[in-house]
Amino acid sequence: AQSVAQPEDQVNVAEGNPLTVKCTYSVSGNPYLFWYVQYPNRGLQFLLKYITGDNLVKGSYGFEAEFNKSQTSFHLKKPSALVSDSALYFCAVRSYNKLIFGAGTRLAVHP
Amino acid sequence: GAGVSQSPSNKVTEKGKDVELRCDPISGHTALYWYRQSLGQGLEFLIYFQGNSAPDKSGLPSDRFSAERTGGSVSTLTIQRTQQEDSAVYLCASSLGQGANEQFFGPGTRLTVL
Numbered sequence: 001a002q003s004v005a006q007p008e009d010q011v012n013v014a015e016g017n018p019l020t021v022k023c024t025y026s027v028s029g030n031p032y033l034f035w036y037v038q039y040p041n042r043g044l045q046f047l048l049k050y051i052t053g054d055n056l057v058k059g060s061y062g063f064e065a066e067f068n069k070s071q072t073s074f075h076l077k078k079p080s081a082l083v084s085d086s087a088l089y090f091c092a093v094r095s096y097n098k099l100i101f102g103a104g105t106r107l108a109v110h111p
Numbered sequence: 112g113a114g115v116s117q118s119p120s121n122k123v124t125e126k127g128k129d130v131e132l133r134c135d136p137i138s139g140h141t142a143l144y145w146y147r148q149s150l151g152q153g154l155e156f157l158i159y160f161q162g163n164s165a166p167d168k169s170g171l172p173s174d175r176f177s178a179e180r181t182g183g184s185v186s187t188l189t190i191q192r193t194q195q196e197d198s199a200v201y202l203c204a205s206s207l208g209q210g211a212n213e214q215f216f217g218p219g220t221r222l223t224v225l
Binding site: 032034041042044045049097098099100101102103104 | 153156210
């Protein structure tokens with residue numbers, strides 16, 4: 001069965017420091033992977049996706065993610081965190097007609 | 112351009128009542144999805160519509176849940192005889208077809224069943 005794991009419930013980082021939000025997946029075949037962000041009382045906003053090609057994918061708001069097939073990971077990264085990046089982040093994998101989401105990781109960026 | 116819109120934004124109902132939730136997808140998007148977000152279950156897929164094809168209802172949790180999409184655009188999710196465990200945020204999304212296309216989500220409807 002297809003699945004996504006986000007091993008950290010919360011990530012804390014100081015403003016200006018690099019951040020990483022971890023995601024691992026389990027799929028049969030080639031994965032279509034996505035990252036979404038959710039701000040309080042808002043829907044999910046698309047950040048980036050990996051379909052094929054370059055393992056480093058760049059997305060919105062300065063975020064990027066690295067696809068690693070051997071480690072079945074798709075970690076979200078940003079070189080310099082902003083307080084405004086504080087939100088709930090979801091990793092997802094496409095499975096037939098739907099997205100399967102991880103449990104989410106709350107990112108807290110402290111001034 | 113306009114994104115996915117949902118109404119109402121909040122709905123409070125009594126146990127046993129029926130509710131209807133509405134979704135207006137992005138114009139031109141042929142695929143429409145409903146998900147449910149709750150504290151205990153995270154984000155769960157409910158149902159998927161693609162053009163004129165039969166919908167994928169594999170995520171609907173019980174026969175109290177149903178959805179329709181009229182004219183390939185607006186969709187309505189109906190929950191009959193609501194139960195307290197139906198309390199959640201119901202999210203609608205749309206995309207250009209299926210496959211690798213990203214899904215764009217609406218703001219959600221927060222349903223509270225008393």
